[in-house]
Amino acid sequence: MSLLFKNSDLRPVLTEAIANHCHVILVKDQGVYWLAEQGExxxxxxxxxxxxxxxxxxxxxxxxxxxxxxxxxLGGDDFGENFDPQMGVLKHILDSQDDLLVTATQTHLTLENVT
Known part of the structure; x- marks a missing residue:
């Protein structure tokens, strides 16, 4: 299984991170979410x-x-993982209507665009 992030939710976060020249962070604590490192x-x-x-x-x-x-x-531990909002798979969100699928193993996170 994987976690799905809707394009309409993720696009404003990516846009904010790019405008602020910062990373986006995938967070697992009180829910699982993306936010800009330096957001409003x-x-x-x-x-x-x-x-x-x-x-x-x-x-x-x-x-x-x-x-x-x-x-x-994603396992039981809370975490935050930084990503460049202009990396291919995330940049694609801005240029499409695709959603984002996040899959985790014990050692890796995989990000994949889905139609």
Missing amino acids: RLPDSRQKLIAYAVGCNPDIDAFDDWWALANNE
């Missing part, structure tokens, strides 16, 4: 633009559901 903040200090994986958004998915999905797909 809300008044409560949370990041404004966040792209959650389908089924891993704690604001809309039940805790037991998103927690189980995140742990099954």
Whole structure:
């Protein structure tokens, strides 16, 4: 299995990272999501633009559901992994309507565009 990120959610995050000349970060903690390393903040200090994986958004998915999905797909430890938003597979998101699939093994993360 893998985690799916919708183009419509991910595109604004990638655009923000490129505009701010920073990385995007894939995060697993309270859900699984992408955010710009240097992004706009809300008044409560949370990041404004966040792209959650389908089924891993704690604001809309039940805790037991998103927690189980995140742990099954990415393991039990929290992490943040930096990526260049202009790398091929992520840049493709900006130039298409494709979504992004993230698959993990114990040692690797694989990013793949899906139609």
